[in-house]
Amino acid sequence: TQLLEQSPQFLSIQEGENLTVYCNSSSVFSSLQWYRQEPGEGPVLLVTVVTGGEVKKLKRLTFQFGDARKDSSLHITAAQPGDTGLYLCAGWMDSSYKLIFGSGTRLLVRP
């Protein structure tokens, strides 16, 4: 059973469309991170959110941390083929002192 559930698992959209990826848990995290991983590479950190309700924007990407620090979302506006990849959320658990990763969302943006 995954501590962090991501949805959807797969997403195939046309260039220019908007999308949202969700990361949910019943546990509270002290911080939550989003990574993007491309084939043959390790995950690359996109953003870290630490405060409940926090919203961070990175160009066309908007990240939100839930008020209760149990969930997060990633919204991409006007997706481009370069956004294609595996998106992973990861929460830091103070109780276990480790980073817990979500199941991942595989995004394909078609030209």
Place this chain on the structure above:
Amino acid sequence: KAGVTQTPRYLIKTRGQQVTLSCSPISGHRSVSWYQQTPGQGLQFLFEYFSETQRNKGNFPGRFSGRQFSNSRSEMNVSTLELGDSALYLCASSLEPGASYEQYFGPGTRLTVT
């Protein structure tokens, strides 16, 4: 500044053998974490080392072990390989352990057990 490097990048082993994977962290980073990534289980935490000491361990059998050297380089070892050990093994380094420090991942070692 060079990133995290992992060697080898690809490895094919036979069931029952053992394997050692190596990780060189970013210069100045003293914490190294190891993760296993599989299509079914996703990214799972193996262990973390800081100052040559294992600080934390995930839920993996004792066949999985690791160590860290005085220069912060780390190795992980898997003994008596099983087919289910086939995975991408990722190493991540950070300045210090803990939530306040960002982890930077290497490209991984793709292990195939036949």
